[in-house]
Amino acid sequence: MEYELDLLKSSLESLEGEMVAEVNRRSHQVEEIHPRQIPSWKNLLHYMVLRREDRRDLQLGLHNAGLSALSNSESHVRYQVQAIRRRLGEFYEEAEIATCTYPKSREILEENVSVMFGSQNSKTPSIMVTLDSQNGSDAAHLAKLMQEGMGVARINLAHESEAEWRAILDALKKAEKISEKTCKIYMDLAGPKIRTEFLGKQAGEKQLKISEGALIFLAGSREGFEEKKQVVISPTEVSILPFLKEGERVLIDDGKIQGIIESKGPGTSVGIRILKIFKKKPTIKQGKGINFPDSQLKIDPLTDYDLGVLPFAVKEADLIGYSFVNRPRDLAHLVEEMRNISGEIPPVILKIETALAVKNLPALLIEGMKLPHIGVMIARGDLAVEVGFERMSEVQDEIMWICEAAHAPVIWATQVMESLQKSGLATRAEITDASKAALAECIMINKGPHTSAVLQSLRDIIDRMGAHRDKKRYTFRALKIATRFLTK
Missing domain, CATH: 2.40.33.10 (PK beta-barrel domain-like)
Incomplete structure (x- = not known):
């Protein structure tokens, strides 16, 4: 038993040393990171180190010793490692203890969620509803949706025109007064959809x-x-x-x-x-x-059309969704263009819808940390095609883990309760999918004739699942995303 504890002590010491070394190796980045994002930046690097190798033997050893197996530590990785080491007799000076504790990580995430989605509770997802000129021009109807749970309104700038978008915005303002509730405005850039x-x-x-x-x-x-x-x-x-x-x-x-x-x-x-x-x-x-899931397509996701509608989005939106973003330089380009328009720019939501975006997610998040707030949308339509339907569940989890480590709010999107939205009757699989979606900070639903029924069902599922869990326990096999990221 003493030998096993000595082995655990040695493994944890080595792991923490790797975390510290990785942050030091990338210390040149910190000057560009927004001050409020520095704890998140460090924690993301710590998590990448944790997931670089298969840690399941370490987890099993910790579990057998009656210690935390690190399974729910995504948001405060180094602090959790230190907490276990202290249990095993390691002494730390106060200045050596990691400041990103679990309460601190929740505080950061809840502030991000509040700014982006208007919710004060990161454990209860906001609901985003897609609007167009047909379902978004009646203020009384929108007020009803707000009362039923709509906290974010989505306008897809790939469709319709500025006149129609303005009509939706006017109706939303009236609806806020009628319902005495607030609603955030999310606008999607079209991106280079290849057809x-x-x-x-x-x-x-x-x-x-x-x-x-x-x-x-x-x-x-x-x-x-x-x-x-x-x-x-x-x-x-x-x-x-x-x-x-x-x-x-x-x-x-x-x-x-x-x-x-x-x-x-x-x-x-x-x-x-x-x-x-x-x-x-x-x-x-x-x-x-x-x-083209295997191809390295070096095209700018910010199209001429997007540049044309960007001034409207920067002025009117609370959040801007960046379609088909793949590389850090893509995000840097968008931020540059937005700053050319205004000194104050809305937070960006990285729409992860390609295999390359999944591969580059840690680097995209670090580029996003140059801003005070950054979020992610799991755009499951194109993403499922790119990574393969059989891998979609695994990839969704990987994105959620990495975003949890970065304290970045996640929007769960595409086909959420779609049968209920279209026909008024949900499938069993949709209910299961919606319960999984409750782990995200926001859930996006598409437009359809049964939006009220979808909102009511989602709210019921969210409330029930919120009482059962906060996060789910997983084991840490090596994560390829982490391995690739740390070798750069």
């Missing part, structure tokens, strides 16, 4: 026939293609074509059509061999999304 576009004589078609095993092409034009019946599709962002390489996957229509880049075609075009079609009718339709 199918037909070319030449096929441009007038609504859909094109394909088959498994067929070779189709992605190209900027039909130039160089002699066969008239050859299926040639243009991605709406043709600038991606030079970055596509043989062997990389291509997913069309939310993954219903799966292919692989097999060859180069004329110019910058690429040939895609269709591997699987998960549709009753083997066709490609106009305007369907295209995902």
Whole structure:
């Protein structure tokens, strides 16, 4: 038993030493980190060190010794390690004890949640409702939604116009007076959504026939293609074509059509061999999304359209959602453009919807920590296509853990109680999904005819689950995101 305790003492000493060393290695970053974000910055680095290696043997040893197994320590990692070491007889001078305690981490998170979502209690998620000109122009209706639980209103700037957005904002102001409640305004930038576009004589078609095993092409034009019946599709962002390489996957229509880049075609075009079609009718339709989960697409997520609507968003929004953000420099560019518009800018929500964004999440959060507040949206639609539906549950958890370590509020989005919203009847799977969503700080629902029913069901689920748990216990196998981040 003494040998086992000595081994635990040695392992914990080594672990804490690694945490301190990593913060010192990156000490050059601290000058750019916003002062209120420094505890979060340090804790995120500590958590990355913890998750760099498989720690399950350490956890088991701690558990067997009747000590904390670090399972719920994401928000205050080093302090928890020190608390265990003190239990094992280690002495610390007061100045050596980590200041990011569990109460301090809750205080930081609750302040972030309050600023972003208007809620004073980070244990009770806010609910975000998507609005457009059809469901967002009636002040009495919006007041009812606020009374039923809507705390954040979402306006998607990819659709409609400034006149329609202003009408929604006017109705929300009236609704706040009627309901005597407040509602935060969240606005989504459109980003470079890559969709199918037909070319030449096929441009007038609504859909094109394909088959498994067929070779189709992605190209900027039909130039160089002699066969008239050859299926040639243009991605709406043709600038991606030079970055596509043989062997990389291509997913069309939310993954219903799966292919692989097999060859180069004329110019910058690429040939895609269709591997699987998960549709009753083997066709490609106009305007369907295209995902490239294996490709390193070096395109700016801040489009010309986004730059055009950005002044409106900076002036009117409480929160701005950054679509298809992938790299720290993407966020730096957006912040620069916003500061060119105004000295005071709203907090940014990083929409994590690509495999690359997941991989770069720690670095994105650290870039975001140059601002006083940063948040994350798990945009599960495109993200599920990119990482694979079978991995989505695991990836959701990884994002939640890392954001917990960074004290960054999380929005759980896409298809939340969608059947209930559309038909008035929820599926069993949706109820289970909603109970998992209650672990986030905000839950986003889409527009539909049964919004009141969704709000009532969500509020009931949130209240019930909040009484059962705060966080769930997990074991710490090595996390690839941490390993990649710390080797840079």
